[in-house]
Amino acid sequence: MSRKTILNESHRALGAKMVDFGGWDMPLHYGSQIEEHHAVRRDAGMFDVSHMTVVDLHGDRCRDFLRHLLANDIDKLKLTGRALYSCMLNDEGGIIDDLIVYYLGDTFYRAVVNAATRDKDLAWIERHARSFGVEVRERRDFGMLAVQGPAARARVLGLLAPQDAARVDKLARFAAIEVTGPDGASLFVARTGYTGEDGFEIIVPEEATVALWNRLHEAGVHPAGLGARDTLRLEAGMNLYGQDMDESVTPWEAGLAWTVALDAGRDFVGRAALERQRAAGVTRTMIGVVMDERGVLRHGQRVVTPKGDGEILSGIFAPTLGKAIAFARVPVDAGSDVHVDIRGKLVPLRVVKYPFVRDGQPREGI
Amino acid sequence: MQEIPGDLKFMKSHEWARVEDQGTVTVGISDHAQDLLGDIVYVELPSVGDHVQAGMACAVVESVKAASDLYAPVSGEVLAVNEALGDKPETINEDPFGDGWVLQIKPDNLAEELEELLDPDAYAESIEEDE
Numbered sequence: 446m447s448r449k450t451i452l453n454e455s456h457r458a459l460g461a462k463m464v465d466f467g468g469w470d471m472p473l474h475y476g477s478q479i480e481e482h483h484a485v486r487r488d489a490g491m492f493d494v495s496h497m498t499v500v501d502l503h504g505d506r507c508r509d510f511l512r513h514l515l516a517n518d519i520d521k522l523k524l525t526g527r528a529l530y531s532c533m534l535n536d537e538g539g540i541i542d543d544l545i546v547y548y549l550g551d552t553f554y555r556a557v558v559n560a561a562t563r564d565k566d567l568a569w570i571e572r573h574a575r576s577f578g579v580e581v582r583e584r585r586d587f588g589m590l591a592v593q594g595p596a597a598r599a600r601v602l603g604l605l606a607p608q609d610a611a612r613v614d615k616l617a618r619f620a621a622i623e624v625t626g627p628d629g630a631s632l633f634v635a636r637t638g639y640t641g642e643d644g645f646e647i648i649v650p651e652e653a654t655v656a657l658w659n660r661l662h663e664a665g666v667h668p669a670g671l672g673a674r675d676t677l678r679l680e681a682g683m684n685l686y687g688q689d690m691d692e693s694v695t696p697w698e699a700g701l702a703w704t705v706a707l708d709a710g711r712d713f714v715g716r717a718a719l720e721r722q723r724a725a726g727v728t729r730t731m732i733g734v735v736m737d738e739r740g741v742l743r744h745g746q747r748v749v750t751p752k753g754d755g756e757i758l759s760g761i762f763a764p765t766l767g768k769a770i771a772f773a774r775v776p777v778d779a780g781s782d783v784h785v786d787i788r789g790k791l792v793p794l795r796v797v798k799y800p801f802v803r804d805g806q807p808r809e810g811i
Numbered sequence: 812m813q814e815i816p817g818d819l820k821f822m823k824s825h826e827w828a829r830v831e832d833q834g835t836v837t838v839g840i841s842d843h844a845q846d847l848l849g850d851i852v853y854v855e856l857p858s859v860g861d862h863v864q865a866g867m868a869c870a871v872v873e874s875v876k877a878a879s880d881l882y883a884p885v886s887g888e889v890l891a892v893n894e895a896l897g898d899k900p901e902t903i904n905e906d907p908f909g910d911g912w913v914l915q916i917k918p919d920n921l922a923e924e925l926e927e928l929l930d931p932d933a934y935a936e937s938i939e940e941d942e
Contacts, residue, residue, distance in 0.1 A: 676875070762852040
């Protein structure tokens with residue numbers, strides 16, 4: 446029996462095609478996933494992301510705990526309200542999950558982790574929190590909406606009282622504040638997202654979620670499903686847990702080296718393994734590829750390189766580009782002579798730097 | 812959902828076949844199938860002159876969601892393929908029983924293989940059973 450977010454009835458009323466996602470009954474699309482994708486790139490779309498897991502961390506030694514738990518460096522966060530993207534690793538350096546953590550006070554941090562990994566994430570966090578005396582509190586009393594696109598900020602600001610709108614308007618990227626919503630509910634508004642567009646992710650009390658969704662809809666924000674969310678985030682060059690990385694993969698092998706801080710003297714979980722792997726030589730890497738021939742790249746397809754075989758990780762038909770793009774894991778230094786095996790036929794791929802799309806437009810040369 | 816035209820025959824796997832006046836067979840996928848697949852972004856067509864076998868894959872329809880084989884409803888030689896799908900694969904979403912046709916077959920033993928296919932009512936029932 447899959448779980449439902451508070452917006453389940455709203456999705457069905459909009460004619461959504463529902464699918465199981467990580468144990469949740471979620472909208473795949475409301476008619477056309479491609480139209481929803483374009484709506485986010487060109488105007489503003491909204492996603493129900495209430496299935497994601499919000500975990501509040503409280504305790505005097507919260508920061509010490511996060512120094513230990515996360516591969517990225519929590520001390521990069523100097524101002525309250527700021528957010529950090531990080532992996533949480535196991536002792537072998539494998540990725541347990543990726544997450545965003547917000548610095549909300551010296552004894553209070555908020556993490557948002559993936560829905561499909563909820564159980565193991567909570568178990569892992571709790572296990573390590575104990576010795577730091579940090580209290581781990583899952584917040585199942587929240588809904589969450591992502592409002593994304595070039596017009597997203599204006600649409601959200603239009604729902605707020607002038608004073609709050611001014612504060613949200615000034616919000617820096619990767620920062621969050623608390624304001625009062627159109628129906629009096631308290632909103633946690635973060636300038637973050639998973640589409641490559643500007644916009645907000647809004648954490649809202651569960652009972653006020655439907656009203657906020659309806660307000661945004663009336664303001665002209667297009668409902669968008671998980672299908673569009675997937676094509677938008679891959680065009681933007683963002684990893685998806687379970688598809689691009691899991692516990693058998695280290696950040697070095699998943700294009701996530703930029704999220705690992707090997708700062709002096711910090712003993713985080715997985716660090717020793719990461720350093721060992723790097724000293725021994727990392728053998729696999731993640732690349733971005735474009736297929737100029739017609740067809741679709743999909744998860745699990747075999748990639749052929751002069752250095753050996755690899756595989757397609759996330760692969761999609763990219764609506765903004767009108768062709769297929771993917772992440773692939775291949776041997777290091779595989780070069781540019783890369784092919785994909787599609788139903789027995791070897792089709793050439795172009796290795797490119799990602800993001801594939803920036804500011805709503807294809808990157809030059811893609 | 813579009814109404815199912817009465818002159819079509821179906822496979823349980825959602826392909827339709829229409830016997831044209833000159834005895835050739837036009838093949839496509841049903842409205843129900845395009846709805847299940849979602850936005851269609853690519854169709855891999857056979858070559859004109861290929862021989863296809865009833866019940867065997869003869870084309871691939873790829874949507875944003877999945878790649879799905881299209882099975883030949885009857886055996887025979889491929890007489891024509893819908894080249895327009897190359898630039899506009901979404902035609903299958905828009906008009907699955909008309910402009911979204913996929914290929915045309917010159918059948919080998921039509922009368923016998925036609926018997927194996929479902930009439931529109933039986934196909935409609937098989938969809939309901941699936942749901």
